[in-house]
Amino acid sequence: MIARYSRPISKTHPWRFAMTMLAASSALVALFAMNDSRAQADSSSDLIKQLQGLKTSDADNQAAARAIKSLSGASDVSLLQALAAMKNATPIGRNWLMGLAGTLYRKAGANQTAELKNFLADTTQDAEARYLVFQWLSTGNDAMRKDLLSKMTQDPSPELRFAAIEDALKSPPESGKLAELLDAARHPEQVVSIIEKLKEKGTTIDQAKQFGFLMNWKLIGPFDNVGTVNFDKVFPVETDWIAGTVKSEYPGKSGSVKWKEETTSSPEGAVDLAEIFSNEKGCIVYAATEFESDRDTTAEVRLGCINGNKVWVNGKLVLSNEVYHTNMQIDQYNETIQLKKGKNQILVKISQNEQKEQWAQRFAFQLRISDSTGKAILAKGR
Amino acid sequence: MKINFRTRSAIAHIALGLSAVVSSSLAHADWPQFRGPNASSVATDAKLPTKFNGESKENVAWQTKLPGRSVGGVIVVGDQVITTSSSGMDQRRLHLISVDEKSGSIRWQQELVARGRPFCHPTSANAAPTPASDGKYVYAFYSSNDLACVDLEGNLVWYRSLSTDFPKAGNDVGMSSSPVVVDGVCVVQVECQGDSFAAGLSAVDGTILWKMDRPKLANWASPVVVKLASGEQAVVMQSSQDLVAVAPKSGKPIWKMDVKCSTIPSAMSAESRLFVPAAGLTVFDLSSAGSEPSKLWDNNKLGSNACSPLVVGNRVYTISRTVLAAGDLFSGELKWQTRLTDAKSIWSSPVVAGNTLYIFTEEGKCLVVKLGEEQGEILEINDLSESVLGSPAISGNALYVRSVSSLWKITDK
CATH class of the missing domain: 2.60.120.380 (Jelly Rolls)
Known part of the structure; x- marks a missing residue:
């Protein structure tokens, strides 16, 4: 056997040499793929954790740039996983994960409307991630936007609540509804706007007290x-x-x-x-x-x-x-x-x-x- | 043959770096930054319609409504027209948007959340700086000092919150200085009363390569890349206290002069001269090697309050409030000036196609002026019906305009 394999390549049959090289390269490709896949499977959750914990430094930034590149091409990272990871992330980390979510959404987000609706409805998820999903779902779909916002004037996400109150104020609400919106409003511009609308309807609110x-x-x-x-x-x-x-x-x-x-x-x-x-x-x-x-x-x-x-x-x-x-x-x-x-x-x-x-x-x-x-x-x- | 993450990342990193290094892939028609190629604001060969209308859509190929608002300008990279927006509560949502040049449809969007102060004057926006591109990547900067790099498919390559790095950086009137990309370095100028600085970040991964303290005074002007007599490129930055040129890769000052520059209109370079909005307009000679450029002339009748100067032929043009002025390129002599009728407020730096100047106003008008050596003639006053504060882009025979809430393509139909 040793002698056989020791023969000079030039002395083997060309077809046998070709087959041997094909088999060897196939084995190498399979080995690489297996290892690469395992490396990804081993590392994707670690990489997401890395993004979640990002603060701000050159070292953090370099690691994050490598991580997002790897995660964007990984087969074991889903859009919902990226969105869910924003919950326990630093503000910097949330932006990196939002970038990853954007990439994954462009790849396959259009097919996940039901899953994204469920994510939006889950108020325990990250507020910024939910607002991102709300935009994906409602852009170019006014009916869906209105329907979603109609239930969100008390939403724990400040951005969703702001959007819901903004939408509710577009058509002049009755005094009772305005009082409800005033109770829900947090953003100063909206609080002032609602107080003015109530005044027009004959109800005076002590604005300074309302703000505290x-x-x-x-x-x-x-x-x-x-x-x-x-x-x-x-x-x-x-x-x-x-x-x-x-x-x-x-x-x-x-x-x-x-x-x-x-x-x-x-x-x-x-x-x-x-x-x-x-x-x-x-x-x-x-x-x-x-x-x-x-x-x-x-x-x-x-x-x-x-x-x-x-x-x-x-x-x-x-x-x-x-x-x-x-x-x-x-x-x-x-x-x-x-x-x-x-x-x-x-x-x-x-x-x-x-x-x-x-x-x-x-x-x-x-x-x-x-x-x-x-x-x-x-x-x-x- | 186990290739660990570190190795694979390193390879990716090197590949990314190489691609950035060889990113001289800007096409002829690209308009890659604020005021276009060389920040000249000029497209010599472009042929644009002089007449168009936002309502009737005369010579409007498309209008695309975009989320939120912007007072920044437009860039063109290949067949992508790229702009930024800020939307939502306090304009905290930051959008980077690519629109297809032919159809006007949105090709991709990337969104982030402002980590710095998003506040600004009601007429401004968090999306105030114009993005920049090296032909491979796009660099988007916002008033809140969030800086993002994406590839040409919109995928986030890196992100940096400069207000997290430097917490007192910001200005509640709003910042607007646009970034430049040169020699693989993204340069930003963040000048305010708090943490006031300029920095060069690696275009590859956002690493801060250098940082230089700047005067602690509000400044909205943008850096500009100039070619020195040595053939090397430098980044010139202006402020109310100084005019400084630095080496892009190191941030090392090449020269620094005590020139009290304007803090809104930005400098530009043409014909080996540096045109600086200072004492009206001050022009420096970049053709001779030396520690600092010598002053050629200044003229206080060629001042700018908001728009950056530009050069066409033997004339330099400036706009002060609603007066367009033309000066002799070599002597600085005021050659002619004309009042821009129907214009009330102009913030958008104008652009030139051939010898025709396009000036957009905050009221949504566009004054089209034929430029001549001895006089200027207003050819048309077009109505876009949407406020424009950012500088347009020209690519091919089309004008791309970012109004506060839309992107427009204007071309002969």
Whole structure:
């Protein structure tokens, strides 16, 4: 046998050589395919886990680029698997998985309408994945869009709820329906829009209360911010307030300054510091208030501010944005906080710069407390 | 013969890299970035209709309604017309859409969710930057600083949330700087009051190859690729504080000048000159090697408030509010200017086919102007009936226009 196989190739019959090579290459192909298939079967779930856990770094990005390439061509990854994986993924990971889902949908999504409808109906699935599926199902199909949205004004997905309320508002609803929609609405634009529609029908809603804006503040300032250099300077009022040893008077930008009470009547809860502090520029003002909670709870502080700002809740810094005159809107800056039962101390630092343009004169903020969906949490007794 | 994942990925990675390296596959008719080839805004050989109408569909080959809204421009890669949109609550949904050049039907869409701040002025959109392509891949950037690369079938190749990398990057008025792709590097300019920077990312996998701090001031201008006297390419970036040229692969500054540039219209290069919206218009000489280019001329009568300048023949053209001005390319002398009647607000950088200028307005009008050495003549004022804020694209004898909610093909029918 050894001698036979040791013969020079040139001495074998050509057909036998060809057959041998064919058999050998077939075996190799089969071996490769088996191993490749096993590698894919072994690795696809790992690769999906890899995408789910992505944060942001060059190494993560390189690994993710390799993973999505592999998963896009894998035979053992389904569209529904990619969508379901978004549930336990980081925000970055969800976008990678959304990219994978997009590829798989283009390949075979049109044949999976029933499965996708079931996925959309499953409110335990990832909210962003469900909205993606909703778009696939409803684009170019107005009847389906309307039918799906008609059941979604209370959907846990903020985007689906937003779309459902938007759709419901297209035809003028009755007052009763509007009241239901107001209860369901979370997005500030929709809340304001519904309140306006209710007003047209003779029902007046306290908008500031609906949002839960904090209306009563103690203000102190102005402190020096000439050159816009003191955003991070710790003025004594800041440390004293956090320590609970606040004084009634402090040295300010041009002499001593005292606390003053301010109650805003703005429906947007806006505190107009430009008016209160005579359009002072290059300055800092502190605003303090108490929020009495009836329980220990997780909540969100939601700030709108067109100036540099910092917010402390019970002595903990929760927001810091050194940005001037780009915009001011409800829920512009949001952060999760822990409210304790009883009185919670809130301090806001607002920094005005010295821009001279007409559009850069505003000096104002608005602040509210809500749950994670944006529904107002009202102070005890309000 | 076990080929493990790492090996297979490496092979795929190398293949992807090679394909990016050899991606000089841009076709002659491609319009691969904001303002087209070389960011010139000019298609010399194109023949476009001067008359068209959005309502009657005169010379409109197709109009395709798209999801959400966009104020970005259009690119053309082969037979695909590619644009972005942002939709849904707070415009958090980011769309990258390819439309078939012939039929106007949507060929593919890829969707992501904004991880940065999606807020912007009501007239703007999260989809404000124009995408870019190297002929193999498409790079889409959004105001929320989400950057995605897809292949020409829409499959996600890589994604990067630059607002996650740099959390204070953003501007609630909206960002609009468009990316450029050069030498296998995708360059973005993210200038704002928070984390203000420019970065070069690997076109292959989104790795940040370099990052440079930029002035902490809002800026909406786009980087531009220029050819230096050495034959090498450089990325030029402008701001209200400086004008800087960097090497695409390393981000290493080649030169930097204290020039107070405009922050909305972008610079462009033609005839070995760099035309910068600064002190009206300032022109630098790129033909001589040296540490920095010398200034040839400036003219404050050739200023731009939003539209980028462009060059046709011996003239450089600028638009200030609703006045079109023509300057001499060599001396900077103002040669003529004309008021653009019927135009109220112009944000879209205009484009030229042959010697005919197409200026789209926010009100949805298109002013067609015949350009001449000594005067300009308004040939037609067309009504598209949809607001246009992004710059159009020209490919072959067709004009592709992104209005806020539609994509249009305009060609002689």
